[in-house]
Amino acid sequence: MQLVDLSVLVENSVSEPMKIEVDRLDHHRGAKEFCGKVEARNQAKSDPRRLQVEDFPDRAFITLDTVTLPTHMGTHIDAPIHYGVESEGKPARSVDQLPLDWFYRPGVRLDLTHKQAGEFITVDDIHNALKQTQHELKPLDIVLLWTGTDRLWGKREYFSDAPGMSREATEWLVDRGIKVIGIDTYGFDRPFVTMLEDFWKTGDRTNLWPAHFYGREREYIQIERLANLDHLPPTGFQVACFPLKIKDLDASWVRAVGIVT
Numbered sequence: 001m002q003l004v005d006l007s008v009l010v011e012n013s014v015s016e017p018m019k020i021e022v023d024r025l026d027h028h029r030g031a032k033e034f035c036g037k038v039e040a041r042n043q044a045k046s047d048p049r050r051l052q053v054e055d056f057p058d059r060a061f062i063t064l065d066t067v068t069l070p071t072h073m074g075t076h077i078d079a080p081i082h083y084g085v086e087s088e089g090k091p092a093r094s095v096d097q098l099p100l101d102w103f104y105r106p107g108v109r110l111d112l113t114h115k116q117a118g119e120f121i122t123v124d125d126i127h128n129a130l131k132q133t134q135h136e137l138k139p140l141d142i143v144l145l146w147t148g149t150d151r152l153w154g155k156r157e158y159f160s161d162a163p164g165m166s167r168e169a170t171e172w173l174v175d176r177g178i179k180v181i182g183i184d185t186y187g188f189d190r191p192f193v194t195m196l197e198d199f200w201k202t203g204d205r206t207n208l209w210p211a212h213f214y215g216r217e218r219e220y221i222q223i224e225r226l227a228n229l230d231h232l233p234p235t236g237f238q239v240a241c242f243p244l245k246i247k248d249l250d251a252s253w254v255r256a257v258g259i260v261t
Contacts, residue, residue, distance in 0.1 A: 004231045004258035006144075006182075006239075008153055010074035015158035015186070021068040027060035034061050071251035077103075077180075077243050078188070078222040082250040083215030093219070095243040095252040102179045102221065105142045107239035107258060108135045109232045113148040115163035118194045121145065123172045133234035139177025142239040146229040150184040153227065164190030167210035174218045180241070182223030182256065188212065223256060232258045 012019050025033065031053045038051045053059045072078070080092040087093070110129035112121055130137060137143075145165070152158040162185040173181055181188075189195060189211045198207040211222075223241055238259040243252030 002260040004228055004237075004260060006226045006228055006232075006241075006256035006258050007075035007254070008150065008225050008227045010069065010253065013154055014156045015153055016073060017159065018070040018073045020070075020073060023066045025064040025066075027058075027063055030063060031056050031059060031061035069253070071249055071253070072224070074253055075223065075225045075227070075256055076251050076253050077241065078212075078215075078224065078251050079243075079249065080215055080219050080221075081248075083212050087216055087219045092216075094247070095249045096245050096247050098221070098243065100242065102140065103142075103242045103254075104238065104240050105140050105180070106138070107142045107144055107232070107235075107237050108133055108137065109144045109146050109229055109234050111146050111234070112163065113146060115147055117161040117163065118190060119163045120166040120190065121147075121163055121169050122166055123169050126169050126172060135235040137173075137176050137178070140179055141177075142180045142182065142241070143173055143178050144223075144226065144229055144232070144239070145181065145183040146232075147184055148230070149186075150225075150227040150229070159186050160191045160193055162186060162191055164188065164194075165211040167206070167214045170211045170214050170220070171218070174214075174220045178220065180221045180223065180239075182226045182239075182241070184226040184229050186225060188222040188224055223254065226256060228258075233260065236260065 010020060035051045035053055042049055079095045079098060080087040081094045084092055111132060112125055112129055115121055147163055149162040152161060165188050189209050195207050240259060241254045241256040243254055
């Protein structure tokens with residue numbers, strides 16, 4: 001069995017407009033603060049016992065990191081509530097409300113590395129790539145779209161130079177019972193600047209996040225910012241990409257892994 005890490009590193013990068021902030025309570029400051037809290041607690045209870053910094057090995061306690069991290073940074077899934085208030089005429093679900101069995105399923109990797117930056121991934125693209133795999137798509141398969149954009153990770157172009165899913169291609173997969181679709185680009189749709197330029201040029205609002213907004217009509221999940229899809233075979237592997245169980249979130253970080261047997 002081979003485990004393939006399909007996740008990018010969560011880090012501050014020119015590829016990511018959003019930022020992670022980490023405040024670490026280190027070993028020595030943590031020792032002082034914890035001893036102080038124990039003393040205050042015991043004083044309130046008239047308990048004479050104390051804990052001293054010297055009681056810890058090397059006068060050092062254990063660390064505590066406090067992380068401020070946007071839900072859409074790093075490799076993550078988008079929940080239906082991200083796309084809109086409703087999905088399929090019902091209140092859109094958050095990550096904690098999604099079935100776990102969607103996130104551990106057989107995977108199929110579709111080779112779309114011929115697609116250019118700014119282009120739509122079309123129904124024909126999906127159909128042709130699927131035909132090359134000789135895989136018969138089944139409901140709840142996890143479909144991974146390999147564009148090769150992850151090679152730009154760490155560069156500004158990662159944010160702007162990628163193809164993206166069309167509404168029609170998304171619908172084609174969802175119609176076949178697919179609930180989880182992943183891609184190795186910054187976003188599931190085409191890059192922000194491409195969508196905006198096309199909208200300003202034509203006035204056509206359907207240029208704006210068409211695949212995302214399709215999630216208001218049909219419930220499905222995106223995985224954005226995958227990596228290392230070139231290390232997977234076209235078929236014959238499982239995908240694990242479980243979201244964290246945090247109440248009401250519109251997205252969740254995942255450690256996506258391909259399991260090749």
